[in-house]
Amino acid sequence: MPKPESILCPMPAGLYCPPGDFYIDPVRPVARAVITHGHSDHARAGHGAVVATTETLAIMAARYGADFAGQSEALRYGQTIDRDGVDITLVPAGHVLGSAQAVVRHKGMTLVVSGDYKRRRDPTCPPFEPVACDVFVTEATFGIPVFNFPDAADEIARLLKSVAQFPERTHLVGAYALGKAQRIIRLLREAGYDSPIYVHGAMQGMNALYERFGIELGPLEPATVEKAKKSDFAGAIVIAPPSAIDDRWSRRFADPLPAFASGWMRVRARARQRQVELPLVISDHADWNELTGTISEIGPGEVWITHGGEEALLRWSELNGVAARALSLVGYDDDEGES
Amino acid sequence: MRAFAGLLDRLAFTPQRNGKLTLLRDHFRDTPDPERGWALAALTGVLSFDAAKPAFIRKAVEARMDPHLFALSYDYVGDLAETVALVWPARPGANREPDLSEVIDALRGASRAQVQALLETWLDALDADGRWALLKLLTGGLRVGVSARLAKQALAALGGVEIDQIEEVWHSQHAPYEDLFAWLEKRSEKPTANAPGRFRPVMLAQAIEKADFTRLAPGDFAAEWKWDGIRVQAVNERGQKRLYSRTGDDIGQAFPDVLDFLNFDGVIDGELLVMRDGQVASFGDLQQRLNRKTADAKLLAQYPAAIRAYDLLLDGEDDLRILPFAERRKRLEIFVARAQSPRIDLSPLQPFADWQELSALRADPPLGDARLAEGLMLKRWDSIYEAGRPKGPWFKWKRDPHLIDAVLMYAQRGHGKRSGFYSDYTFGVWREDANGDRSLTPVGKAYFGFTDEELKLIDKFVRDNTTERFGPVRAVRADRDFGLVLEVAFEGLQRSTRHKSGVAMRFPRINRLRWDKPAREADELATLEKMLTE
Ligand SMILES: [Zn+2]
Ligand SMILES: [Zn+2]
Numbered sequence: 001m002p003k004p005e006s007i008l009c010p011m012p013a014g015l016y017c018p019p020g021d022f023y024i025d026p027v028r029p030v031a032r033a034v035i036t037h038g039h040s041d042h043a044r045a046g047h048g049a050v051v052a053t054t055e056t057l058a059i060m061a062a063r064y065g066a067d068f069a070g071q072s073e074a075l076r077y078g079q080t081i082d083r084d085g086v087d088i089t090l091v092p093a094g095h096v097l098g099s100a101q102a103v104v105r106h107k108g109m110t111l112v113v114s115g116d117y118k119r120r121r122d123p124t125c126p127p128f129e130p131v132a133c134d135v136f137v138t139e140a141t142f143g144i145p146v147f148n149f150p151d152a153a154d155e156i157a158r159l160l161k162s163v164a165q166f167p168e169r170t171h172l173v174g175a176y177a178l179g180k181a182q183r184i185i186r187l188l189r190e191a192g193y194d195s196p197i198y199v200h201g202a203m204q205g206m207n208a209l210y211e212r213f214g215i216e217l218g219p220l221e222p223a224t225v226e227k228a229k230k231s232d233f234a235g236a237i238v239i240a241p242p243s244a245i246d247d248r249w250s251r252r253f254a255d256p257l258p259a260f261a262s263g264w265m266r267v268r269a270r271a272r273q274r275q276v277e278l279p280l281v282i283s284d285h286a287d288w289n290e291l292t293g294t295i296s297e298i299g300p301g302e303v304w305i306t307h308g309g310e311e312a313l314l315r316w317s318e319l320n321g322v323a324a325r326a327l328s329l330v331g332y333d334d335d336e337g338e339s
Numbered sequence: 340m341r342a343f344a345g346l347l348d349r350l351a352f353t354p355q356r357n358g359k360l361t362l363l364r365d366h367f368r369d370t371p372d373p374e375r376g377w378a379l380a381a382l383t384g385v386l387s388f389d390a391a392k393p394a395f396i397r398k399a400v401e402a403r404m405d406p407h408l409f410a411l412s413y414d415y416v417g418d419l420a421e422t423v424a425l426v427w428p429a430r431p432g433a434n435r436e437p438d439l440s441e442v443i444d445a446l447r448g449a450s451r452a453q454v455q456a457l458l459e460t461w462l463d464a465l466d467a468d469g470r471w472a473l474l475k476l477l478t479g480g481l482r483v484g485v486s487a488r489l490a491k492q493a494l495a496a497l498g499g500v501e502i503d504q505i506e507e508v509w510h511s512q513h514a515p516y517e518d519l520f521a522w523l524e525k526r527s528e529k530p531t532a533n534a535p536g537r538f539r540p541v542m543l544a545q546a547i548e549k550a551d552f553t554r555l556a557p558g559d560f561a562a563e564w565k566w567d568g569i570r571v572q573a574v575n576e577r578g579q580k581r582l583y584s585r586t587g588d589d590i591g592q593a594f595p596d597v598l599d600f601l602n603f604d605g606v607i608d609g610e611l612l613v614m615r616d617g618q619v620a621s622f623g624d625l626q627q628r629l630n631r632k633t634a635d636a637k638l639l640a641q642y643p644a645a646i647r648a649y650d651l652l653l654d655g656e657d658d659l660r661i662l663p664f665a666e667r668r669k670r671l672e673i674f675v676a677r678a679q680s681p682r683i684d685l686s687p688l689q690p691f692a693d694w695q696e697l698s699a700l701r702a703d704p705p706l707g708d709a710r711l712a713e714g715l716m717l718k719r720w721d722s723i724y725e726a727g728r729p730k731g732p733w734f735k736w737k738r739d740p741h742l743i744d745a746v747l748m749y750a751q752r753g754h755g756k757r758s759g760f761y762s763d764y765t766f767g768v769w770r771e772d773a774n775g776d777r778s779l780t781p782v783g784k785a786y787f788g789f790t791d792e793e794l795k796l797i798d799k800f801v802r803d804n805t806t807e808r809f810g811p812v813r814a815v816r817a818d819r820d821f822g823l824v825l826e827v828a829f830e831g832l833q834r835s836t837r838h839k840s841g842v843a844m845r846f847p848r849i850n851r852l853r854w855d856k857p858a859r860e861a862d863e864l865a866t867l868e869k870m871l872t873e
Binding site (some may be wrong): 039144145146147148150162164166266267268269271272276277278279311312316317319 | 365379
């Protein structure tokens with residue numbers, strides 16, 4: 001059996017597979033790339049050839065234009081292709097629309113690069129599928145025991161209760177434009193909220209893309225109507241990228257009530273820092289129990305940690321007799337709106 | 340607890356006064372009695388606790404989780420209560436989430452040791468926000484930017500009245516403020532500030548600690564038995580007869596036999612007991628009368644209630660609360676003698692020369708009523724009657740816990756630091772069946788009281804003697820000829836229909852490992868049953 005390090009190794013541009021000559025989620029342009037999902041820190045423009053799911057390719061095209069890569073190849077979940085004797089399969093990661101784990105097989109050894117993932121139900125994408133493997137390469141964005149997220153539906157119920165309590169105010173929900181925003185909208189719809197939801201201009205493209213892939217978002221209105229009066233938004237829910245919430249942009253609304261949907265909201269100091277009045281603990285990443293539970297469930301020979309809270313996860317691995325190491329890859333942020 | 344935790348959470352992040360007012364008003368409108376009243380008391384600082392010190396909380400969490408992982412978490416969050424709320428590794432199958440009122444009831448009644456035992460079960464049952472609220476409440480750190488004035492403003496908004504009207508009646512009201520809410524919801528008349536028959540907030544005692552005795556002079560204190568009933572306030576003010584619980588609940592309807600014989604004019608502080616011919620009956624008997632709205636003739640005859648008087652707050656028109664205990668006591672003796680009520684007697688003082696003598700009395704009370712007492716009360720002769728639980732004037736000195744020898748039956752894997760060990764133990768005592776055979780019946784569960792060394796020994800015993808496994812639980816060999824005997828300490832015993840054995844222990848813990856004791860010599864269920872009726 002080959003050493004796993006000979007199949008995947010950390011390089012400055014990202015995780016590299018020497019026998020197959022490709023990178024996974026490279027942070028700079030490379031000849032051949034496998035992309036796990038459309039978040040901009042994982043999916044960058046300018047690669048020679050890209051392999052990803054149809055949805056991820058569509059997201060990249062919407063972000064960077066049709067010529068985002070020299071050529072692209074779409075893979076269905078579960079479909080396998082061969083790259084110079086290395087098999088690559090994409091398996092659902094449950095993170096956002098189109099998100100996948102890259103399963104890499106070579107000479108009887110299986111390595112799974114999870115990309116970003118979560119284990120909670122998400123109405124906008126299929127759930128994470130555990131794959132038995134020799135090496136599980138995991139993120140650890142929320143890899144500290146304090147991050148145990150509540151049920152997203154309960155958080156949405158808190159938002160709706162607040163809307164009922166403060167009908168004169170505009171609830172301004174900060175949410176990452178790809179994935180989080182659409183998940184919030186779907187969850188609101190599932191909770192029976194069928195009024196128009198107002199969305200920031202920067203989100204309209206992504207919303208339309210989600211709808212093209214069959215995720216129904218219900219009535220959406222632009223929150224950018226020029227002639228609208230402040231009072232028009234009283235009692236409404238407006239969804240905007242996190243950066244717009246504390247921007248001048250938000251002044252157009254009647255007495256805005258700033259809310260923010262992110263895993264970071266689990267910690268009070270973070271919410272206070274951002275002057276959030278309604279922190280909504282909703283994340284598209286695995287929380288501590290999901291991270292450790294996933295490792296226990298898969299039972300890999302080895303765990304490699306790409307980015308996030310390595311120290312605690314290494315400690316947990318040590319206590320639980322799991323061989324683990326930190327790759328300390330740079331260039332990935334948490335796409336929960338901190339950066 | 341959930342509604343209260345949600346309210347605290349929102350208040351903490353809402354900067355504007357108007358926003359806070361809306362949150363408070365809605366909470367008072369949407370939450371039933373008595374939960375909303377306790378929330379009001381907690382927010383306005385009427386209630387404050389320091390039932391658990393940070394060091395204890397830290398120890399509790401580190402017993403369940405790797406200290407290094409906890410340290411990383413604490414480092415990241417920066418606030419102990421918040422960290423513990425977030426990381427608490429709850430045991431599965433926890434109890435029902437406690438109501439705020441349940442928590443407060445327990446906090447007001449329990450000793451620090453008891454609160455600490457309860458704390459873990461509460462933390463297990465609550466979610467992260469609930470745990471945060473609980474820990475803030477317990478450590479007296481409820482700072483969410485609500486002044487008493489703001490809370491009253493919210494009450495005014497709820498009732499559509501001016502805040503002056505709230506202020507006017509405020510001091511005659513007491514937690515959980517049911518009369519106040521009834522008025523604000525237009526279900527009753529405005530309460531009058533000086534209504535005859537009103538409740539006066541009760542004075543409570545601190546638990547005495549060993550170190551206290553060296554600095555306290557025996558001559559400064561009166562001693563009396565702490566009767567094992569429920570603390571009550573009996574009022575007859577200008578013909579208005581009331582019987583209140585310690586928290587101010589009007590329980591008169593359930594005790595017409597007592598209410599009828601409040602033939603005095605004043606306010607007595609005492610213990611409600613079941614008494615037959617001047618003899619105190621057990622708490623179990625009193626329980627037949629508790630938590631009932633009314634009582635029928637049969638119950639009244641079978642479990643006659645009476646009051647044993649401790650103190651006198653009002654004598655006719657005279658408010659005695661500003662007088663020293665010595666004075667009040669003299670007035671009380673005359674007052675009780677004059678009333679000649681068949682349902683009121685005097686709690687006798689126990690003269691003593693020094694702490695040793697009193698200690699001996701406590702350890703071995705004389706035959707009769709005193710055997711049923713929970714322990715002793717110490718009251719400074721010069722103490723005024725001060726509402727709440729002031730530090731210093733009054734102490735309670737409870738009797739030592741009960742002990743029994745039981746046999747280990749099942750063990751369950753622990754969490755955190757103990758995750759590799761079998762650390763939760765179910766133990767049983769012998770019961771004789773119809774054929775005269777003896778088998779073990781489980782009587783309780785304990786997961787503390789032993790040292791780390793002892794834990795390792797028990798763990799080894801469990802692994803070596805496992806007879807069956809069910810998930811994280813192992814059954815261990817326990818029969819007439821073989822088994823591990825545990826000396827279990829507990830605070831009290833109650834009848835329970837939920838337990839197969841018919842008894843339930845209060846605050847059980849492992850006191851000692853009796854490796855030396857043969858399993859067949861462990862206690863019998865009959866011994867416990869006798870403790871019920873003692
Ligand atoms: Zn991502
Ligand atoms: Zn990422």
